[in-house]
Amino acid sequence: MTTLPRCLRLIALLTVSFALSLPLRAEHEGKVQILILGDSTAEGSIPRKLVNEGPHLEDVIRQLLAAEGDLPPCNVINVALSGEYIQRLVDSGRYDKVAAKLPGLDYIFIRYGLNDHARREDFTNNFPKDFHALLARLRQDHPAAMLIPMTVIPYFDPPTSEKVNALVRQVAEKEKLRLFDIYPRYAAELEKGPNMLNYRRYPLAKIPEKYHEFAKPFVSGTPPTVVVMDNRLDAHFGHLPGWFSDRHPNLAGYHVIGDETAKFLAPLLRERKAKAK
Numbered sequence: 001m002t003t004l005p006r007c008l009r010l011i012a013l014l015t016v017s018f019a020l021s022l023p024l025r026a027e028h029e030g031k032v033q034i035l036i037l038g039d040s041t042a043e044g045s046i047p048r049k050l051v052n053e054g055p056h057l058e059d060v061i062r063q064l065l066a067a068e069g070d071l072p073p074c075n076v077i078n079v080a081l082s083g084e085y086i087q088r089l090v091d092s093g094r095y096d097k098v099a100a101k102l103p104g105l106d107y108i109f110i111r112y113g114l115n116d117h118a119r120r121e122d123f124t125n126n127f128p129k130d131f132h133a134l135l136a137r138l139r140q141d142h143p144a145a146m147l148i149p150m151t152v153i154p155y156f157d158p159p160t161s162e163k164v165n166a167l168v169r170q171v172a173e174k175e176k177l178r179l180f181d182i183y184p185r186y187a188a189e190l191e192k193g194p195n196m197l198n199y200r201r202y203p204l205a206k207i208p209e210k211y212h213e214f215a216k217p218f219v220s221g222t223p224p225t226v227v228v229m230d231n232r233l234d235a236h237f238g239h240l241p242g243w244f245s246d247r248h249p250n251l252a253g254y255h256v257i258g259d260e261t262a263k264f265l266a267p268l269l270r271e272r273k274a275k276a277k
Contacts, residue, residue: 033107060258087130089112197253197256
């Protein structure tokens with residue numbers, strides 16, 4: 001074994017020590033960083049449990065952008081959470097844990113309103129205030145990022161959805177931000193079949209007992225619940241009251257959201273690329 005001269009060993013040790021004192025190379029280096037903030041319709045917790053390998057929303061967006069061939073590599077980070085609304089995101093401290101310190105964010109999608117409508121007191125006044133406050137935090141923590149408010153998908157009936165989306169549009173207009181209106185595309189896809197983009201989630205107790213053994217492969221959770229990603233059980237249980245009531249997206253729904261998101265982002269990325277030349 002060759003022994004390095006003492007001076008070279010000292011230089012090597014100093015180099016290693018200096019390297020260790022530097023911040024780790026961040027994931028953002030060499031990739032456009034895209035963050036998704038939102039609720040269950042952005043997280044997709046049930047599809048993740050049933051089809052672990054996905055592709056899930058962030059994968060769909062990343063893969064479709066890569067398929068364009070002329071866009072920079074992108075990393076899509078999805079920190080959405082079921083049941084979340086803006087006030088809870090901030091007051092729980094979760095924003096500080098999952099979003100505040102992410103390095104190098106370039107685009108931040110914000111999709112709230114469903115749980116805010118259900119759980120935030122004085123929704124009409126407080127939801128816009130919460131949204132403006134969140135945008136202020138995001139600007140402070142990620143001054144280089146483009147903030148992109150999103151409308152909600154058709155989860156409620158049309159009048160209620162419009163009530164929520166009108167407030168989102170109002171916030172975007174006041175903040176002079178580009179709005180990503182996902183609602184029309186999702187609604188158009190639902191015209192091909194009103195239940196094709198949502199999974200089925202139904203209490204086992206509401207299914208006739210003689211079918212419990214038959215439904216067993218699809219049962220999970222407490223209380224026992226039949227959960228199926230597609231229409232395979234519609235022939236047996238589609239007549240039961242409320243069988244189609246859960247409007248959360250299935251994997252097909254997330255492909256719609258992912259496809260429209262990629263179409264929204266692609267021209268922005270091309271514009272960004274042209275400016276960088």
